Amino acid sequence: xxxxxxxxxxxxxxxxxxxxxxxxxxxxxxxxxxxxxxxxxxxxxxxxxxxxxxxxxxxxxxxxxxxxxxxxxxxxxxxxxxxxxxxxxxxxxxxxxxxxxxxxxxxxxxxxxxxxxxxxxxxxxxxxxxxxxxxxxxxxxxxxxxxxxxxxxxxxxxxxxxxxxxxxxxxxxxxxxxxxxxxxxxxxxxxxxxxxxxxxxxxxxxxxxxxxxxxxxxxxxxxxxxxxxxxxxxxxxxxxxxxxxxxxxxxxxxxxxxxxxxxxxxxxxxxxxxxxxxxxxxxxxxxxxxxxxxxxxxxxxxxxxxxxxxxxxxxxxxxxxxxxxxxxxxxxxxxxxxxxxxxxxxxxxxxxxxxxxxxxxxxxxxxxxxxxxxxxxx
Amino acid sequence: xxxxxxxxxxxxxxxxxxxxxxxxxxxxxxxxxxxxxxxxxxxxxxxxxxxxxxxxxxxxxxxxxxxxxxxxxxxxxxxxxxxxxxxxxxxxxxxxxxxxxxxxxxxxxxxxxxxxxxxxxxxxxxxxxxxxxxxxxxxxxxxxxxxxxxxxxxxxxxxxxxxxxxxxxxxxxxxxxxxxxxxxxxxxxxxxxxxxxxxxxxxxxxxxxxxxxxxxxxxxxxxxxxxxxxxxxxxxxxxxxxxxxxxxxxxxxxxxxxxxxxxxxxxxxxxxxxxxxxxxxxxxxxxxxxxxxxxxxxxxxxxxxxxxxxxxxxxxxxxxxxxxxxxxxxxxxxxxxxxxxxxxxxxxxxxxxxxxxxxxxxxxxxxxxxxxxxxxxxxxxxxxxxxxxxxxxxxxxxxxxxxxxxxxxxxxxxxxxxxxxxxxxxxxxxxxxxxxxx
Numbered sequence: 001x002x003x004x005x006x007x008x009x010x011x012x013x014x015x016x017x018x019x020x021x022x023x024x025x026x027x028x029x030x031x032x033x034x035x036x037x038x039x040x041x042x043x044x045x046x047x048x049x050x051x052x053x054x055x056x057x058x059x060x061x062x063x064x065x066x067x068x069x070x071x072x073x074x075x076x077x078x079x080x081x082x083x084x085x086x087x088x089x090x091x092x093x094x095x096x097x098x099x100x101x102x103x104x105x106x107x108x109x110x111x112x113x114x115x116x117x118x119x120x121x122x123x124x125x126x127x128x129x130x131x132x133x134x135x136x137x138x139x140x141x142x143x144x145x146x147x148x149x150x151x152x153x154x155x156x157x158x159x160x161x162x163x164x165x166x167x168x169x170x171x172x173x174x175x176x177x178x179x180x181x182x183x184x185x186x187x188x189x190x191x192x193x194x195x196x197x198x199x200x201x202x203x204x205x206x207x208x209x210x211x212x213x214x215x216x217x218x219x220x221x222x223x224x225x226x227x228x229x230x231x232x233x234x235x236x237x238x239x240x241x242x243x244x245x246x247x248x249x250x251x252x253x254x255x256x257x258x259x260x261x262x263x264x265x266x267x268x269x270x271x272x273x274x275x276x277x278x279x280x281x282x283x284x285x286x287x288x289x290x291x292x293x294x295x296x297x298x299x300x301x302x303x304x305x306x307x308x309x310x311x312x313x314x315x316x317x318x319x320x321x322x323x324x325x326x327x328x329x330x331x332x333x334x335x336x337x338x339x340x341x342x343x344x345x346x347x348x349x350x351x352x353x354x355x356x357x358x359x360x361x362x363x364x365x366x367x368x369x370x371x372x373x374x375x376x377x378x
Numbered sequence: 379x380x381x382x383x384x385x386x387x388x389x390x391x392x393x394x395x396x397x398x399x400x401x402x403x404x405x406x407x408x409x410x411x412x413x414x415x416x417x418x419x420x421x422x423x424x425x426x427x428x429x430x431x432x433x434x435x436x437x438x439x440x441x442x443x444x445x446x447x448x449x450x451x452x453x454x455x456x457x458x459x460x461x462x463x464x465x466x467x468x469x470x471x472x473x474x475x476x477x478x479x480x481x482x483x484x485x486x487x488x489x490x491x492x493x494x495x496x497x498x499x500x501x502x503x504x505x506x507x508x509x510x511x512x513x514x515x516x517x518x519x520x521x522x523x524x525x526x527x528x529x530x531x532x533x534x535x536x537x538x539x540x541x542x543x544x545x546x547x548x549x550x551x552x553x554x555x556x557x558x559x560x561x562x563x564x565x566x567x568x569x570x571x572x573x574x575x576x577x578x579x580x581x582x583x584x585x586x587x588x589x590x591x592x593x594x595x596x597x598x599x600x601x602x603x604x605x606x607x608x609x610x611x612x613x614x615x616x617x618x619x620x621x622x623x624x625x626x627x628x629x630x631x632x633x634x635x636x637x638x639x640x641x642x643x644x645x646x647x648x649x650x651x652x653x654x655x656x657x658x659x660x661x662x663x664x665x666x667x668x669x670x671x672x673x674x675x676x677x678x679x680x681x682x683x684x685x686x687x688x689x690x691x692x693x694x695x696x697x698x699x700x701x702x703x704x705x706x707x708x709x710x711x712x713x714x715x716x717x718x719x720x721x722x723x724x725x726x727x728x729x730x731x732x733x734x735x736x737x738x739x740x741x742x743x744x745x746x747x748x749x750x751x752x753x754x755x756x757x758x759x760x761x762x763x764x765x766x767x768x769x770x771x772x773x774x775x776x777x778x779x780x781x782x783x784x785x786x787x788x789x790x791x792x793x794x795x796x797x798x799x800x801x802x803x804x805x806x807x808x809x810x811x812x813x814x815x816x
Contacts, residue, residue: 206784207790208790213733213739214729217732218445222781225785229639239554240737243556247732251567251568252569252639253569253636253639253641253643257639266554268553268554268556268735269556271486365486
């Protein structure tokens with residue numbers, strides 16, 4: 001489900017592999033594993049249960065990055081697609097268990113209804129990776145991005161650009177926990193302090209039905225009306241809503257004047273960054289996430305304990321975990337799970353070259369109508 | 379026609395109660411429309427009181443009506459569909475497909491931009507033509523299956539609702555597309571997408587002359603064929619009130635001035651020096667509203683004066699009788715779906731222009747708002763009964779309610795509850811009224 005998470009991307013696979021996996025593409029089969037993993041994973045079968053493979057992102061970024069690492073280490077890769085159905089995903093995992101996979105990677109549609117399948121894999125003694133979405137079991141190693149850090153990065157960038165003034169906060173869907181999670185992250189990023197100090201006033205804050213662009217637009221129109229256009233900054237929790245916010249601002253001649261935040265690295269929004277219509281787009285580099293999962297799976301093939309698992313040494317600085325490459329404990333509602341948490345990357349005009357160079361977005365798409373002084377577009 | 383009733387409450391309150399009915403009878407105003415206008419004004423007054431009058435500012439009223447325009451335009455088509463004893467659940471998805479079509483044609487790396495070059499004056503015309511054709515084609519496809527293959531429209535369009543949303547995904551590869559042609563963006567309204575003060579007065583005066591002309595023409599025709607005519611005072615009342623309301627609305631639209639930031643940018647770009655006290659540019663009637671008015675007139679004309687429209691009501695009243703009377707019911711139903719597709723494409727153009735983008739979810743949920751607006755506007759789901767102005771008023775009621783509740787800061791779940799409540803109460807009152815009358 002979750003079309004809002006549909007990351008937009010137009011990657012060039014060749015660049016991806018070259019940029020993300022230098023070690024992988026160069027290392028001979030059966031030789032050294034990519035980096036730091038130590039040893040090969042010859043004959044090891046890694047099965048992935050995708051929830052919604054039809055979303056472009058998985059096929060173009062996550063999967064090739066993951067697959068490259070596994071195959072470079074001599075392992076094999078197989079996958080299933082649940083087509084956005086909880087029941088189908090449980091069947092999928094059963095079938096992967098029956099194929100006797102050595103490692104199981106799961107992008108869960110639902111973090112609760114997946115549990116019977118997780119139990120089955122646990123009984124079969126298969127090590128598991130919860131990919132991108134938390135599965136609160138000790139038997140599942142969690143690989144994700146610091147989601148709260150996304151909100152933090154938004155707030156930090158916005159406060160640096162607009163230290164004082166009237167803020168509008170456009171939040172996600174009301175019963176999606178991620179919406180509140182991001183909002184908490186904003187407070188950690190200094191928003192609460194700025195409000196307490198009287199520097200920032202939050203003049204409008206509202207959830208957005210289904211994270212929809214049109215709903216965000218009407219909400220932003222109301223925010224402007226209520227405040228006589230006296231709005232200095234807009235914190236939008238994702239990119240599709242940021243499009244609606246910018247459209248509402250444009251009606252009042254405030255586009256490019258009032259800075260806006262977003263996340264997902266959608267093509268249209270990265271382009272808006274280049275055009276100066278969006279201040280920051282917090283991007284979660286799916287290549288890095290896939291590479292990490294592949295690397296961890298290879299170590300699992302070799303029987304490395306969860307506590308000793310490591311992130312790849314050659315991860316890009318923009319995603320490398322702040323806590324270092326070693327696995328950390330992650331508190332999931334009282335259950336402590338082992339986890340590697342990658343860093344989200346705030347993209348502004350200064351580092352727009354990063355998603356372009358990694359092949360996430362084509363230069364002519366990102367730079368269409370860009371402002372004159374954007375270095376990445378020269 | 380609907381506006382006529384708006385201020386008729388004024389003079390109507392002075393005489394004693396029974397004469398309201400006599401007044402209504404003399405002016406031949408539809409009681410249902412009269413009631414809806416009263417409800418709309420009542421709602422605005424309540425919100426006005428709660429917000430200390432702030433919500434009644436010109437900018438709020440304009441924003442509110444622009445937000446209603448997309449749904450209202452489709453609702454006029456839904457009247458035709460429902461009157462013919464069909465339903466169209468796929469409207470939101472057709473809006474999505476057409477909005478995505480416009481965006482993919484016109485964005486900076488889009489097909490038309492590649493062919494014609496950026497900012498070519500014909501870009502928006504070609505894109506609009508292609509989008510409207512896509513809407514018509516989708517309508518023709520669904521209409522064909524309904525009318526000639528004989529699959530119930532509920533099923534066909536339920537399939538369409540799912541399938542065409544999937545088409546949006548495949549077209550775009552699962553990502554929104556932004557950055558449309560500058561001229562095309564005008565369709566979306568906002569100060570830059572409005573026709574300006576002077577033109578708005580011209581439009582107002584034309585409408586005014588039209589109202590008077592129509593009244594005079596219909597009086598002459600009635601006399602010629604020996605039909606009863608309204609009393610002269612009633613004709614005058616309708617004419618004066620109609621003109622006053624039209625010009626009043628133009629006045630409101632014109633008192634919405636360009637926001638200072640926009641006016642300054644405009645001044646800089648055009649080398650105008652800003653006079654002390656700021657640049658005063660009247661916005662005037664927004665394009666989506668103008669389009670809605672045109673659609674309303676054309677659709678009312680089609681429904682009441684064209685053979686196609688009369689056939690639709692005949693089919694809705696009694697399909698077998700219509701068939702026996704020699705009406706080609708299949709072709710008529712198929713035409714209704716084509717018309718619906720075109721209206722969805724027009725609405726998609728407004729939505730895409732307003733957003734300056736097409737996201738994956740443009741139009742999502744429209745089917746519910748449109749059907750609710752149509753039904754609140756007095757269209758019977760059993761078919762045969764329904765009016766175009768009613769549906770537009772229904773859309774305005776829904777939009778006003780949503781905007782007002784949102785403006786006073788109620789959360790979105792509470793807004794949904796209120797909208798559901800109003801839908802049931804409105805239709806409940808209507809059927810109660812109809813039973814009593816009839």
